Amino acid sequence: MSEFVVKPGVKNLVHDDEKLVTTHCSYCGMQCGMHIRVHKKTGKIMGVEPRYDWPVTMGKMCPKGVTAYQQVQHPDRIKRPLIKKNGKFVESSWKEALDLIETKFKELQSKYGKDSLSVFGGVSMTNEKCYLVGKYARVALGTRYIDYNGRFCMSSAAGGFIKTFGIDRGSTLPWPELEHSDCFFMAGSNTAECHPTSIQWFWKAKDKGAKMIVVDPRETPTARVADVHLDLKPGTDSALANGMMHLIIREGYVDEDYVRERCNNYEELKEAVKLFTPEYTSEITGVAVEKIVKAAHIYGRSPRSVVMFARGVEQQSKGVDNVALYSSMALLRGQVGKFASGVATFTGQGNGQGGREHGQKADLLPGYRKLTDPEAVKYISSVWGINPEDMPKPGVSAYEMFDEIQNGNIRAMHVICSNPAVSAPNTEHIWSGFRKLDFLVVSDFFLSETAEFADVVLPATSWAEDEGTTTNLEGRVIRIRKVIEPVGESKPDWLIMKEIAERMGKGKHFNYDNPGEIFEELRIASKGGKADYSGITYDRIVKEDGVFWPCPSEDHPGTPTMFKERFDTPDGKANLAVVNWKPAGEYPTEDFPHILTTGRVVYHYLSGNQTRRIDFLMEQCPVPYAEMHPELASQYNLSSGDYVRLTTRRSAMDLEVRITKAIRNDTVFVPYHWGKELAVNQLTNPCLDPVSRMPEFKVCAVKMQKTAAPEASLK
Amino acid sequence: MNKIMYLEFERCIGCRACLAACRECGGHDAKERNYVEYVDFMESRQTYPMLCMQCKDPACARVCPANAIQITEEGVVLSAMEEKCIGCRNCTFGCPFGIPKFDFEENKMYKCDMCYDRSKHDIAPMCASVCPSEAIRFIDFDEMQELRRKRTQMNLIEGKKPAEHDKWQYVPEFFGVYSD
Numbered sequence: 053m054s055e056f057v058v059k060p061g062v063k064n065l066v067h068d069d070e071k072l073v074t075t076h077c078s079y080c081g082m083q084c085g086m087h088i089r090v091h092k093k094t095g096k097i098m099g100v101e102p103r104y105d106w107p108v109t110m111g112k113m114c115p116k117g118v119t120a121y122q123q124v125q126h127p128d129r130i131k132r133p134l135i136k137k138n139g140k141f142v143e144s145s146w147k148e149a150l151d152l153i154e155t156k157f158k159e160l161q162s163k164y165g166k167d168s169l170s171v172f173g174g175v176s177m178t179n180e181k182c183y184l185v186g187k188y189a190r191v192a193l194g195t196r197y198i199d200y201n202g203r204f205c206m207s208s209a210a211g212g213f214i215k216t217f218g219i220d221r222g223s224t225l226p227w228p229e230l231e232h233s234d235c236f237f238m239a240g241s242n243t244a245e246c247h248p249t250s251i252q253w254f255w256k257a258k259d260k261g262a263k264m265i266v267v268d269p270r271e272t273p274t275a276r277v278a279d280v281h282l283d284l285k286p287g288t289d290s291a292l293a294n295g296m297m298h299l300i301i302r303e304g305y306v307d308e309d310y311v312r313e314r315c316n317n318y319e320e321l322k323e324a325v326k327l328f329t330p331e332y333t334s335e336i337t338g339v340a341v342e343k344i345v346k347a348a349h350i351y352g353r354s355p356r357s358v359v360m361f362a363r364g365v366e367q368q369s370k371g372v373d374n375v376a377l378y379s380s381m382a383l384l385r386g387q388v389g390k391f392a393s394g395v396a397t398f399t400g401q402g403n404g405q406g407g408r409e410h411g412q413k414a415d416l417l418p419g420y421r422k423l424t425d426p427e428a429v430k431y432i433s434s435v436w437g438i439n440p441e442d443m444p445k446p447g448v449s450a451y452e453m454f455d456e457i458q459n460g461n462i463r464a465m466h467v468i469c470s471n472p473a474v475s476a477p478n479t480e481h482i483w484s485g486f487r488k489l490d491f492l493v494v495s496d497f498f499l500s501e502t503a504e505f506a507d508v509v510l511p512a513t514s515w516a517e518d519e520g521t522t523t524n525l526e527g528r529v530i531r532i533r534k535v536i537e538p539v540g541e542s543k544p545d546w547l548i549m550k551e552i553a554e555r556m557g558k559g560k561h562f563n564y565d566n567p568g569e570i571f572e573e574l575r576i577a578s579k580g581g582k583a584d585y586s587g588i589t590y591d592r593i594v595k596e597d598g599v600f601w602p603c604p605s606e607d608h609p610g611t612p613t614m615f616k617e618r619f620d621t622p623d624g625k626a627n628l629a630v631v632n633w634k635p636a637g638e639y640p641t642e643d644f645p646h647i648l649t650t651g652r653v654v655y656h657y658l659s660g661n662q663t664r665r666i667d668f669l670m671e672q673c674p675v676p677y678a679e680m681h682p683e684l685a686s687q688y689n690l691s692s693g694d695y696v697r698l699t700t701r702r703s704a705m706d707l708e709v710r711i712t713k714a715i716r717n718d719t720v721f722v723p724y725h726w727g728k729e730l731a732v733n734q735l736t737n738p739c740l741d742p743v744s745r746m747p748e749f750k751v752c753a754v755k756m757q758k759t760a761a762p763e764a765s766l767k
Numbered sequence: 768m769n770k771i772m773y774l775e776f777e778r779c780i781g782c783r784a785c786l787a788a789c790r791e792c793g794g795h796d797a798k799e800r801n802y803v804e805y806v807d808f809m810e811s812r813q814t815y816p817m818l819c820m821q822c823k824d825p826a827c828a829r830v831c832p833a834n835a836i837q838i839t840e841e842g843v844v845l846s847a848m849e850e851k852c853i854g855c856r857n858c859t860f861g862c863p864f865g866i867p868k869f870d871f872e873e874n875k876m877y878k879c880d881m882c883y884d885r886s887k888h889d890i891a892p893m894c895a896s897v898c899p900s901e902a903i904r905f906i907d908f909d910e911m912q913e914l915r916r917k918r919t920q921m922n923l924i925e926g927k928k929p930a931e932h933d934k935w936q937y938v939p940e941f942f943g944v945y946s947d
Contacts, residue, residue: 063889063890064890065885065888067793099791100791102891102896102897104891104896111896111897112784112896112897112898112899113784113788113897113899114782114897114899115782115783115784115786115787117784117897118784118787118788118791118897119787244781244782244900245780248780248782248784248899248900249899250899251780251899251900252899252900252901255778255900255901256901259917271812273780273781273812273813273814276811276813277777654781654782655783668786668787669787672783692809710808711809712808712809712810712811712812713809713810714808714810714811
């Protein structure tokens with residue numbers, strides 16, 4: 053097995069005393085290709101070398117990607133299990149830690165029933181691990197309470213896609229085709245900061261004259277060069293999408309044949325969007341009428357267009373509706389299932405796509421099967437070797453698990469690869485939940501804010517210490533390679549789950565020696581499901597530069613472009629969204645007169661547990677800040693560098709002010725990558741989408757007050 | 768080596784991957800030698816990258832009283848040689864682009880060397896390799912010329928024609944660095 057994969061004629065710098073291992077980045081859904089430099093003799097990771105021949109990213113990396121390798125042998129790594137004794141973590145042996153977990157888990161289950169345990173998963177890990185988390189919860193622990201951090205990330209996109217297309221694959225087209233598109237309609241995506249390496253495709257298309265319409269309350273680097281920047285009020289996407297469709301229909305830009313043959317609900321949609329004249333849309337969204345009209349004409353006239361969106365539209369209490377509406381825009385133009393056009397969401401987490409398909413969700417089983425479908429339960433039970441009657445029923449969503457803790461139903465939690473103490477909304481509720489738990493186990497490779505609450509912390513490996521696959525934002529299944537042996541006594545998550553399973557008396561269901569064996573089982577488990585991986589093998593991934601699911605057999609080429617002939621709904625037709633306007637969970641009032649929105653910066657990833665430890669990234673962006681328009685700032689006599697207290701109905705925090713005209717004058721933006729008193733999620737609203745149970749991170753009402761700079765010690 | 772570094776400012780998205788990548792280059796001692804700055808953050812998020820122009824007749828080398836700044840046969844202007852540099856900082860004052868950096872602790876100058884260990888093998892420097900927006904590119908001289916013509920051509924296609932008073936607006940933003 054060669055670990056260094058490079059195409060003929062591609063030159064890389066290889067030092068004599070080093071070898072290169074070909075893999076992908078640990079961070080976002082772009083999963084940029086990279087080679088990691090390892091010293092042959094010492095096994096030390098020396099750095100990164102661009103993977104010029106990876107067809108999705110061509111060697112490009114963002115600053116997180118360039119420095120990703122620095123996590124692996126970082127001094128902060130947890131190298132031995134930690135057990136909290138008298139409020140302090142003490143290093144222990146694996147045996148002691150697992151003994152304690154076994155005793156506690158068994159004790160709690162015999163006292164309070166099987167469902168007193170819970171698992172909180174994550175999708176910044178390989179498909180093999182994500183798949184196993186679901187099986188671990190349901191088979192090893194036998195609990196219904198499992199959910200994962202994708203609930204804060206991708207679940208609205210998933211809900212919207214399933215509703216519209218019948219299947220949830222983040223992108224209906226392969227990314228390199230973007231170069232050939234004529235128009236991008238990008239909503240709620242700060243692409244340049246959150247998925248920087250995708251920019252090359254947009255700029256290439258722009259070089260050829262492609263148009264760009266960007267929907268964002270902030271003038272992001274993409275909005276800055278857009279042909280139209282629709283600077284809407286946060287939380288008004290559904291009105292804007294309806295307004296766009298109103299114009300697309302009125303101006304005759306609808307592909308009538310396509311809609312007749314391939315879509316349902318057209319008449320209802322026509323009726324629903326009648327109300328959304330440019331004037332009415334403008335009134336709700338705060339976007340000038342001329343801009344809306346201009347955008348509709350550009351979009352409507354483009355022969356090949358892609359509608360793209362991200363957390364900005366999804367992290368709302370109407371996330372599913374927003375996704376369905378924006379997707380419907382592409383359907384009206386007959387764009388889905390064709391070359392260089394379609395619909396795509398920017399997957400936030402590294403394996404946000406693959407991790408949500410294989411049973412980490414409260415209501416899903418591998419292969420995107422529904423836990424409520426008896427046939428699915430029967431099939432998966434047979435793969436897992438359990439009785440269908442023993443399959444736990446659907447649980448509750450991530451945030452709602454913390455309600456169950458407060459209700460006393462959940463007594464213990466195993467958090468794997470996630471940091472909800474930072475990433476969940478209304479964090480004080482989360483913190484109080486962690487304190488209330490009888491027993492908390494956290495598997496991680498750095499001591500996260502969540503791990504600090506734990507009774508036992510198990511040292512997991514980083515992404516560079518294990519084999520496996522991930523599925524990138526296109527739906528392409530790709531190969532992650534082991535670069536070095538596990539650091540210290542850390543173990544890969546699958547091995548940790550296997551060992552706990554053995555102690556819970558379920559070892560025979562977890563009989564794996566390596567991730568490849570888990571992948572083989574995943575192939576069988578996903579066979580016949582919507583996300584069918586059964587034709588994908590490790591060898592094919594290497595040979596074919598990744599394989600797109602669904603791929604139902606080994607001679608199937610995979611599916612780069614979705615929905616060429618039919619949609620995955622029962623009748624094969626897409627469902628156009630018919631949605632009326634309703635306001636966000638919170639809107640400005642006299643007491644809380646402004647809008648707070650949150651997001652990422654390019655230097656940090658999710659809860660920052662990884663990136664806040666990397667020198668370069670911390671030098672660039674050490675603390676969160678409140679970004680606002682000078683017009684808003686001057687109402688409070690604020691200048692750049694002053695401090696402001698932001699207060700919402702949940703909590704308050706102090707932040708340094710950054711002033712720029714590149715944001716709406718009624719909106720304050722704060723990045724969310726920090727914990728404790730620096731966590732903006734203390735303020736955010738846990739108002740959930742009724743379908744996806746996604747919290748409304750992106751909109752809440754806030755009041756401001758000038759305040760003194762914090763003591764130097766806090767800075 | 769017939770490659771040049773090509774900068775296209777308006778492509779820059781301000782991610783500073785080039786700075787992170789610069790630190791990764793073998794001889795760079797984990798210190799970046801390039802720059803990314805906001806034009807004016809109050810007005811917009813526009814940023815631009817800046818790196819050494821590798822001048823044919825570099826001011827930094829000319830003003831060096833110790834002759835510490837060497838130029839390779841390919842034309843790459845190197846950091847001051849440690850054994851020669853007297854720490855006078857003349858190079859930092861002399862450079863019209865504000866490129867050379869000065870390490871006050873070590874009392875020596877350091878600057879972009881186009882990742883000489885890479886570029887001498889025709890492998891792109893780290894900054895140009897990773898730049899996600901292709902604001903920094905390491906390309907053939909001919910390709911650079913083509914790109915320059917292209918911008919003008921796009922303007923013509925869009926119906927604009929240069930006149931005597933505004934023809935400079937049709938000149939593409941670029942910096943060709945050097946060639947042989």
